[in-house]
Amino acid sequence: MLIIKDLWVEVSGKEILKGINLRIKEGETYILFGANGSGKTTLLNTIMGFSGYKITKGEIIYKGKVLNDLPINERVVLGIGISFQRPPVVRGVKIREVLEIASCNRADPEELADRLAMPDFLDRDVNLGFSGGEMKRSELLQLTAQLPDLVLLDEPESGVDLENMALVGKAINLLLEKHLHRKREKSGLVITHTGYILNYIEADKGCVLFGGKIGCFGNPREILEDIRNRGYEECVVCKR
Amino acid sequence: MKNLENILNEKDRLRIGSVGIDISEKDRSGTFIQIDHSIVHQVSHYEGLEVMATSLACEKYPFLSEYLWRAVNFDLDEYTKAVQSFPHTNGYFIRALPGVKSTYPLQACLFIGKDGLVQNVHNIIIAEEGSELNIITGCTTASYVKKGLHIGISEFFIKKGAKISFTMIHSWAEDVSARPRTCAIVEEDGAFVSNYICLKPVRSLQMYPTTRLIGNSSLARYNSILYSHSGSNLDVGSRIILSAPNTKGEAITRAISSGGKIISRGHLIGETPNVKAHLECRGLILKDGVIHAIPELEGKASDVELSHEAAVGKINKEEIEYLMARGLPRDEAISTIVRGFMDTKIMGLSPSLTYEMDKVIRSL
Numbered sequence: 001m002l003i004i005k006d007l008w009v010e011v012s013g014k015e016i017l018k019g020i021n022l023r024i025k026e027g028e029t030y031i032l033f034g035a036n037g038s039g040k041t042t043l044l045n046t047i048m049g050f051s052g053y054k055i056t057k058g059e060i061i062y063k064g065k066v067l068n069d070l071p072i073n074e075r076v077v078l079g080i081g082i083s084f085q086r087p088p089v090v091r092g093v094k095i096r097e098v099l100e101i102a103s104c105n106r107a108d109p110e111e112l113a114d115r116l117a118m119p120d121f122l123d124r125d126v127n128l129g130f131s132g133g134e135m136k137r138s139e140l141l142q143l144t145a146q147l148p149d150l151v152l153l154d155e156p157e158s159g160v161d162l163e164n165m166a167l168v169g170k171a172i173n174l175l176l177e178k179h180l181h182r183k184r185e186k187s188g189l190v191i192t193h194t195g196y197i198l199n200y201i202e203a204d205k206g207c208v209l210f211g212g213k214i215g216c217f218g219n220p221r222e223i224l225e226d227i228r229n230r231g232y233e234e235c236v237v238c239k240r
Numbered sequence: 241m242k243n244l245e246n247i248l249n250e251k252d253r254l255r256i257g258s259v260g261i262d263i264s265e266k267d268r269s270g271t272f273i274q275i276d277h278s279i280v281h282q283v284s285h286y287e288g289l290e291v292m293a294t295s296l297a298c299e300k301y302p303f304l305s306e307y308l309w310r311a312v313n314f315d316l317d318e319y320t321k322a323v324q325s326f327p328h329t330n331g332y333f334i335r336a337l338p339g340v341k342s343t344y345p346l347q348a349c350l351f352i353g354k355d356g357l358v359q360n361v362h363n364i365i366i367a368e369e370g371s372e373l374n375i376i377t378g379c380t381t382a383s384y385v386k387k388g389l390h391i392g393i394s395e396f397f398i399k400k401g402a403k404i405s406f407t408m409i410h411s412w413a414e415d416v417s418a419r420p421r422t423c424a425i426v427e428e429d430g431a432f433v434s435n436y437i438c439l440k441p442v443r444s445l446q447m448y449p450t451t452r453l454i455g456n457s458s459l460a461r462y463n464s465i466l467y468s469h470s471g472s473n474l475d476v477g478s479r480i481i482l483s484a485p486n487t488k489g490e491a492i493t494r495a496i497s498s499g500g501k502i503i504s505r506g507h508l509i510g511e512t513p514n515v516k517a518h519l520e521c522r523g524l525i526l527k528d529g530v531i532h533a534i535p536e537l538e539g540k541a542s543d544v545e546l547s548h549e550a551a552v553g554k555i556n557k558e559e560i561e562y563l564m565a566r567g568l569p570r571d572e573a574i575s576t577i578v579r580g581f582m583d584t585k586i587m588g589l590s591p592s593l594t595y596e597m598d599k600v601i602r603s604l
Contacts, residue, residue: 048565050561050565051557051561071564071569071570072561072564072565073564073565073567073568073569073570073573076564076565076566076567077567081565082565084562084565087562088556088558088559088562089559090559090562090563090577090580091580091581091583092579092580092581092582092583092585093563093576093577093579093580094580097576098563098566101563101566101567101568101576102566102567104567125580125583126562142566146566146567
């Protein structure tokens with residue numbers, strides 16, 4: 001579904017990603033580990049096509065199509081969706097309107113909001129005065145309206161309290177069709193800094209971003225254990 | 241309003257509709273329509289609400305001579321003097337008798353139907369003690385009118401415990417200018433809420449409505465949504481004079497320029513202790529425009545609390561890309577943000593008027 005080949009990316013003239021290779025198959029969920037500032041968000045934002053992320057070499061191929069120069073909204077049409085780590089406030093634009101946009105008027109905002117226990121959010125300005133947890137839930141609500149085939153989640157657990165974490169985990173599992181075991185079509189790339197999200201979602205594979213490159217492919221729980229015991233440096237050295 | 245169909249063609253009836261006037265008069269408690277200097281419709285559907293031409297009201301109520309030019313000074317400038325000396329000045333007189341509160345708004349339309357006309361109007365609006373008036377005024381021109389000048393004097397009198405919510409929509413033409421001159425006097429426990437929307441091109445608009453809060457615990461609120469197209473020049477202010485204890489004021493402006501100029505003024509004058517008022521202007525420059533915010537705070541006593549905040553800038557790139565990441569093309573993302581910026585919720589209108597205002601915003 002997603003193939004990233006030797007991807008080099010610059011941000012404000014500084015090289016952040018230095019030859020990323022990654023392949024995510026249909027129905028597969030990848031966990032991307034990495035220290036603060038290692039470039040995890042850069043990778044997700046480059047896949048989504050945000051400005052400021054300059055591809056200097058390599059290719060992002062999704063469903064057989066090269067994305068490199070495609071506008072953000074066309075990537076959405078192809079089936080990519082993202083949950084922001086720190087989404088911006090959009091004054092005067094209501095969550096209800098964004099749900100209508102994201103679902104192309106196909107979904108009923110009331111029904112979606114009920115499902116995610118967010119009925120009071122519909123007429124609030126996007127992200128205005130939201131707590132950290134509310135932001136994450138609102139992001140997932142929007143993705144639930146959008147129903148992307150490739151779900152990019154940037155630290156979905158940060159700022160979420162214990163009570164809401166189960167709700168967030170449930171929403172993510174639904175987005176990634178974890179209830180389907182044979183015909184699962186949705187794929188995911190989930191950034192985590194703490195690994196905490198692994199207690200709530202089922203992930204197939206894990207990898208570590210370190211020094212602008214991805215290494216240490218394997219079972220996400222084992223990788224997390226290694227990082228906890230030996231730190232990120234070890235993951236890159238071991239070349240698994 | 242059958243006679244209107246004989247006077248105005250469909251296109252112009254649509255223009256009247258675009259400034260919040262409902263020709264069917266459904267959900268309206270009264271209507272006043274003036275074309276050039278002629279009154280074509282004046283009716284009240286609600287007992288205790290009066291709607292008529294100012295000239296007629298002056299004949300009917302000799303006491304009105306005490307109200308004319310009491311709030312607005314007739315020698316304020318060349319425009320007030322022009323109206324005072326013009327023999328055919330009309331405009332509307334609207335009054336709610338004591339304690340009368342209508343559910344639906346009254347509507348008034350001032351229409352320029354002749355190219356090159358100078359339209360003078362003098363409006364007197366009185367909310368007697370304990371009454372509530374909800375007025376929507378739409379000012380526009382016929383589709384073929386290119387040039388013109390509208391001079392509108394409006395004097396509001398809000399008596400003890402009364403409230404006026406006044407919403408005005410201007411939709412002029414590229415070479416039409418407007419000079420509204422408006423003052424409100426608010427007595428004890430009274431409230432004046434003035435909403436103003438100007439989104440269509442206008443050659444030159446200059447107004448600085450002023451409210452004098454002379455009664456204890458009275459309140460004034462101004463909300464303005466301004467859009468300046470290339471070639472338009474808007475100089476719009478809101479002034480609140482807090483002359484009695486425990487009075488409160490607020491003036492909020494959203495200004496957008498897509499090439500034109502906007503001067504957004506605000507002036508809060510605290511003349512007595514224990515008053516509180518706030519001024520806010522947010523400006524968005526879409527391309528090559530000028531937005532000049534001039535907030536003034538004038539405290540003349542201790543224990544006044546006057547504040548202001550102003551911000552002028554461009555649309556945040558992150559916001560555009562955020563909406564694009566939900567599937568909107570860039571242009572649509574920008575217009576969604578601009579519409580959101582002009583959020584009519586700031587006006588605190590009833591759901592039906594909010595719907596009307598949103599319709600105006602969507603027509604941009």
